[in-house]
Amino acid sequence: MQPATQPAGERQRDADRTRAEILEVATREFARRGYAGARVDEIAALTRTTKRMIYYYFGSKEQLYIAALETAYTEVRAVEQTVDVEHLAPVEAIRTLAELTFDHHDAHRDFIKLVSIENIHHAEHIRKSPVLATLGTPVIGIISRILEAGRASGDFVTEADAIDVHMMISAFCFFRIANQHTFGVLFGRDIAAEEERARLRAMVGEMAVAYLRGAGAP
């Protein structure tokens, strides 16, 4: 298959490519069918390699699943690192952060499904993964600083907790993707559709800002 003159470096790159291809397909299959529903056979068939290679590289279905999770989380975190909103005024910073989170969920739908699946399983896999446990979540620090600045400037009144604000924003963005199908059936609206994007994107920003301004206080 390979040219006879292929140097070791290329073989190495083949190995990496093979591994990456397996991971990519596996992520899609696990996202589509759940952990138990995904088939190693099927993953192999969608790859240029064989089932045997999956075991060569990953050892077991579970380890493949964990590797897919780890890769997905790592990629997603890498994007998060690039967010820079701290030069903005607090209100704009929060709004922008919410909108970036929204875009982010919009763009990583398989990842969201993996997270749903992982929650079905009580997060038992990411709990055990040393890679994921130490992955860090810089977003909490960012929100903390925005909240402080906002309170100092008088923009924010609500005694808000960074983790809760993050949860509020994530919930909105996550739900829109994760629950799109049942929501569509029950309410007849495709919330994950392209044409809803702009309106819902604006909405999550307004929601976060309105809440922090304290407008909902009893």
Added chain:
Amino acid sequence: MQPATQPAGERQRDADRTRAEILEVATREFARRGYAGARVDEIAALTRTTKRMIYYYFGSKEQLYIAALETAYTEVRAVEQTVDVEHLAPVEAIRTLAELTFDHHDAHRDFIKLVSIENIHHAEHIRKSPVLATLGTPVIGIISRILEAGRASGDFVTEADAIDVHMMISAFCFFRIANQHTFGVLFGRDIAAEEERARLRAMVGEMAVAYLRGAGAP
């Protein structure tokens, strides 16, 4: 096993009880392990009946799953029907509705898992279920009327859509239960815990009210 003299009525009641027991166990097992991960054998073992009975009553694993979904949705909708917030002032009506939705999600955790699972499968089962398609969602009507009243009274400024408001509230409540495990691992906080309940319950009401008052507008 049953006495030969058992009257037909009692046998019927036994049958109903058996069916109900199977459904209950099945709901738990599907919620715990996903559709593919749940085992017919295991469900039977957790029941006082046998595997054969599951097939006798439900025909197949898939039909059992659909029956579990239908039962869960029907029960949940039945509770929703009892909500009466329309005699309240708009702000209080929305706040109360949000809090009741919160309580509701808090109390039906297996149902939430089933919904997550069903979304993994693109809602293919509820889509096909005639029972679920006609189940109706009175909550949208309720919210619509509150929004109208709120706009009339000047309390609400935001050009809000009932479905979006419902989504915003549901997202918060759903996420708290559905994603509790991964959230706990990544942020070290158990958002589904008893001691977080009151704070988060207040938060969802404030969020909805603040948003509708238009405080987040740019």
Added chain:
Amino acid sequence: MQPATQPAGERQRDADRTRAEILEVATREFARRGYAGARVDEIAALTRTTKRMIYYYFGSKEQLYIAALETAYTEVRAVEQTVDVEHLAPVEAIRTLAELTFDHHDAHRDFIKLVSIENIHHAEHIRKSPVLATLGTPVIGIISRILEAGRASGDFVTEADAIDVHMMISAFCFFRIANQHTFGVLFGRDIAAEEERARLRAMVGEMAVAYLRGAGAP
């Protein structure tokens, strides 16, 4: 396959017969090829049932192996129980016991192979088997009483220990069967052959008696 009128009792007996047939074939295959070398597929093929049934009844290859071991040990012990040598004079009692042990090993060759195999695996399976741990070994008590009687009568001089005497006799009988093949290749004699039986049977009795009479003392 079965006559339509087959009552439950016969079905039950079929189940027992199926189980017994699997065990019998499994014993032979494990004895022949070792634990890892035996094939579940092959065992199934040599049976009137299917591979699936092996898992239905025994759960795993290892549990089948343990069941085979337990059955073999239980059968062998059952035969031992029937030995009655205590009405004989001490010398004849020991000689007879040695000869019966000899016959016994001669007649249970698969069992001996299973024991060899189990020792390769450091007895890890019988160690864990509650059935085997409590199986008891009446032979030690029998030997103890013979030794006491022999010492009282003055026939036996050696300060012998029942367990060691049992080991000495067993070693001879076991080796003859277990090591017949390598011994045959290296020394050109088939010690397990029919024509060697009588001489070696007499030999083990003489050996035990001679030892206990103290004739080998320095």
Added chain:
Amino acid sequence: MQPATQPAGERQRDADRTRAEILEVATREFARRGYAGARVDEIAALTRTTKRMIYYYFGSKEQLYIAALETAYTEVRAVEQTVDVEHLAPVEAIRTLAELTFDHHDAHRDFIKLVSIENIHHAEHIRKSPVLATLGTPVIGIISRILEAGRASGDFVTEADAIDVHMMISAFCFFRIANQHTFGVLFGRDIAAEEERARLRAMVGEMAVAYLRGAGAP
């Protein structure tokens, strides 16, 4: 990895060392897990070389196993050659031979396991090995001469056969090591333990001498 300037002699020595290391590890692994149970992968992993080298040097798993057997037999026979008991009086000669055989088994436990394993497989490998077929067994000649001398001196009365005497002694020594594990579980005594050594070593000598003196004759 090797310096380009390495002379041929050293490379050869490296090769020998590699071969020897593979053999050593293979012997241990085959002894521990049986022929089918041993893993080529595992043997390679326990070596400083790779799996490929095993095939380079030995061709196949079976040939590696045969090589391990041949090496073990050859080493063991080499030790036997050094035994010199013919200058002793017959009784002492036999006693000493028995005790040396005992020591010998005590010191070569992996070898004993390989012999057990080889018997499970009906000695098919050593049967085919030209190296082992011609290895010779000087011990039979030694025993023959002792028996003749003993009968001439009147010490030995039993019409003994050298091969049988060798078998009797070997059985005792072999059993103590080979069956130590099942024996331990069933009788609660560790016959292969250090603290049993002296007593059992004396016992095998006494047993052989007593038998040959004819004290067990009916």
Added chain:
DNA sequence: CATGAATGAGATTTCATTCAT
């Protein structure tokens, strides 16, 4: 209504061996 036995199809996993350089 009820039940233990049975099963076919397919799932995951393993392992000795070879390829390409």
Added chain:
DNA sequence: AATGAATGAAATCTCATTCAT
């Protein structure tokens, strides 16, 4: 002499489902 990647064949095991009574 040495190596990491690759592989086909076969192994163990699982699972929804049905049979026979």
